[in-house]
Amino acid sequence: MGVGILEVIDLSENLLKSSILAELKLHVLSNVENLFLDSTPLDISFLQSIGILTSLKILSSSDCDLNDAIPAHxxxxxxxxxxxxNLHGNALSGAIPSxxxxxxxxxxxxxxxxxxxxxxxxxxxxNLTTLQFLSLSKNRFQVPVSFNxxxxxxxxxxxxADENDLVAEPIGFQIxxxxxxxxIFSLFNCTIEEHGKLRLPNFLYFQHDLRHVDLSYCNFGEISFPHWLLQNNTRLEKLILKxxxxVGPLILSPHPNSKLSVLDISNNKIQxxxxxxxxxxFPHLQYLFMSQNALTANIPLCLGGLRRLRMLDLSHNNLFGEIPEELGLKNLEExxxxxxxxxxxxxxxxWNNTALVILDFSKNHFEGPIPMGLCNLVNLEFLDLSLNHLSGTIPCCPNLQMMQHVHLAKNRLSGTLSGALFINSSLVTLDLSENNLTGRIPDWISTLPVLSVFLLxxxxxxxxxxxxxxxxxxLxxxxxxxxxxxxxxxxCLSNLTLKPRSEKSYTGSTDFGLLLxxxxxxxMGLTIYNLIGDSETEKNYPFIFQEEEVEFSTKGARYTYKGNILELLSAIDLSCNQLTGIIPPGLGNLIEIQRICPQMTEVTTLEVFSVAHNNLSGPLPDRKNQFGTFEERSYKGNPLLxxxxxxxxxxxxDSLGTPSASSSEEEHSFID
Incomplete structure (x- = not known):
């Protein structure tokens, strides 16, 4: 019976010793062609000894904690x-050895x-002219924008080449x-190493087979919409120019592009x-993002003819008029x-768009009631109708079991909350502020197990x-x-933990699987990608994502907390009611809302700090790092400090009753 030859070794996602190669006695495994060690801790000695496997055709060592420079020779x-x-996701540094x-x-x-x-x-x-796939993303390279x-x-x-430093070419540089x-070409979120503005990489003028282009978050210096990119590449499926x-008007090529499914031109100055x-x-668009521009006039009626459209974002523009009935698309999810x-x-x-997951009509001039048809949107997770002129009662929709965030603030809504408004186990945010709601706060609110933000x-x-x-x-x-x-x-209010919650910051991240x-x-016949998946952001773009935003008042001033910062906020406001009696002493145990954390003294980049004219009391933090530079005026108007x-x-x-510190924590923090 013959002895088989071992050609493939896969030890991915293990906690083996860093001396793994020695223990495997790799000198007897000289015929191994494929070696997979992804997510297995290794040290730099691995890259020194791997040369013994001269038959290797595939080596994948992503996320292995490799650090230092690649050993030369x-x-x-x-x-x-x-x-x-594949060496993705390590901490390898320095220059690539020649x-x-x-x-x-x-x-x-x-x-x-x-x-x-x-x-x-x-x-x-x-020198690596046989390359078909090259990813330089998320390093500290200087990348000449010409790519010549x-x-x-x-x-x-x-x-x-995402997230590197772009280097501008000399003015006289030839195309x-x-x-x-x-x-596929991606230059997402690159910084400019030299002062000045960049041009688009001019080699793009000669590309005719592009399927995916991402040039988002790069300052190219007031360019016109590159309609020629669509005209030259008739098979282009994704164009991301966020x-x-x-700048300027959205001038398009007269030639149709029947393959384009994703177009993102948001966060520009398109007029x-x-x-x-x-x-x-673009008859087959599925995802259209045009937010944060300066678009005007009405929504084109023809958008209703884009039957494959799943996401439409026209927010933060100067569009006006009524929402056309022709826009009644059945597949919309956002x-x-x-x-x-x-x-x-x-x-x-x-209300017939039952596929909707995100619906945001806020900050407009809509009027009239919220129809009972809202209850038809059984897949809805995010609803924002705030800052309009809506009136009437809030519909009773106990069947909206997917709902996580509801924003109906700053309207003219009336009636009581006694009905089952949104009774479901998923509700995280309920914002009904600044309306004309009456009656008591009903008991059903207490049945919401993950309710974190409750604003009335x-x-x-x-x-x-x-x-x-x-x-x-x-809460x-x-x-x-x-x-x-x-x-x-x-x-019993003092029993609340008021701990920060990550659920407050956003809705969803559903991958729609445009696996281009x-x-x-x-x-291309490549192996690694099929086994471990690609590390780039393309695979989960586009996805459903809506950043949460909450307004909260402190000392009479309104502040808006948005996205990740919202995860850290804990707050209670019971002011301007008709409450009586004493404040329960246990409220002083709600440390998540009462102290400015002593860790702030570790900040070394803070230039300005002022808590003047509040009602703070207790000892000031240690005068170290930047806190050693803040003088008396930063704290004036707080007589109990x-x-x-x-x-x-x-x-x-202290005749005013300054509290004495009873713990090391209180000695290094001050109380509101």
Missing amino acids: QGLCYLNNLEEL CLGNLTSLRYLDISDNRFTGNTASTPLT SFANHSHLKVLL WRPKFQLK DSSI HEIPRNFCSL LDVSDNHFYGKLPRWL KANQLDGEFPVHLCRLQS SILDLSQNKISGHIPS FDKIIVD CGPPLNKSCNEG
Whole structure:
């Protein structure tokens, strides 16, 4: 019986010793061709000893905690048969050693998410002309915006250079014609190393087979919309130009592009109206993002003819008029027209869109009631109708079991909350502030196990303080101010933990699976990608995502908390009611809302700090780091504060009743 030859070793996602190669006695495994060690802790000695496996064709060592520089003239440099190399997600640093230029059989190279430095035009990458896939993303490279150092890479199909430093070319630099025809090109979120503005990479003028282009978050210096990119690349499926300094009107090529499914031109300065021929040019759009521009006029009626449209974001523009009935699309999962000048009643067709997950009509001039048809939207997770002129009662929709965030603030809604408004186990945010709601706060509120943000400010609510709110163990922000609530503050309120909640910051992250990368990589016959998946953001873009935003008042001033910062906020406001009796002593145990954390003294970059004219009391934090530079004026108007730089010692007797510190924590924090 013959002895088989071991050609593939997969030890991914293990906790093996860093001396794994020695223990495997790799000198007897010289025929191994494929080695997978992803998410297995290794040290740099691995890259020194790997050279013994001269038959290797595939090496994948992503997320292995590798650090330091790649050893020169050792290990990797001798793997002349290597075709696919993945070092993504380590902490490798320094320059790429010149000897890697000997790996002339490489077709796939992913060195993204490391700390490599140097100008890519001076690296051995220029010699690897057999490359089909190259990812340089998330490093510290200087990347010449021309990319002409890859002029001879005739096989290159995928080029990813996200989150590096772009270097502008000299003014007299000549346009060049590449030998490659890319399918995917991404330059997401690159910084400009030199002062000034960049031009679009001019090799793009000669590309005719692109399927995915991402130039978002790059300052190209007031460019026009590159309609030629669509005209030249008739198979382009995704064009992402978010925050790319596009100005002027949206001028389009007269030639249709039947393949385009994703167009993101948000966060630019595009002016005037959406062209009337827009829909005929892109008949198969599925995801359209045009928010935060200066678009004007009405929504084109033709958008209703885009039957495949799943996401439409026209928010933060200057659009006006009524929402056309023709926009009644059946497949919409996200519809955001917030912060425009739309008016009229909420469109009737809206309530037939049962696929909707996100619906945002806030900051407009809509009027009339919220129809009972809202209850048809059984997949809805995020609803924002705030800052309009809506009136009438809030519909009773106990069947909306997917709902997580409800914003109906600053309307003219009336009636009581006694009905089952949104009774479901998923509700995280309920904001009904600044309406004309009356009656008591009903018991059903206490049955919401994950309710974290509950805002009823500035209504006409009455009755005794609702003791059942003490059951909301996930609560971290509560605002009942400016109502007519009476009675005592219950002592059980001090049992709330008010811990920060990550659920407050956003809704969803559903991958819609436009797996364009998958198809292209399979067609190229590459192996690594199929086994471990790609590390880039493309695969989960576009996705449903809505950033949460909550307004809360402190000391009479209104502040808006948004996104991740909202996760850290804990607050209670019971002011301007008709409460009586003593404040329960246990409220002093709610440390999440009462102290400015002593860790702030560790901040070394803070330039300005002022808590003047509040009602703070207790000892000031230690005068170290930046806090040692803040003088008395930063704390003036707080008579109960003590300690340097104030002239009042915390050891002195205090007729005003300065609290004495009873723990080390209290000695280094001050209380509101």
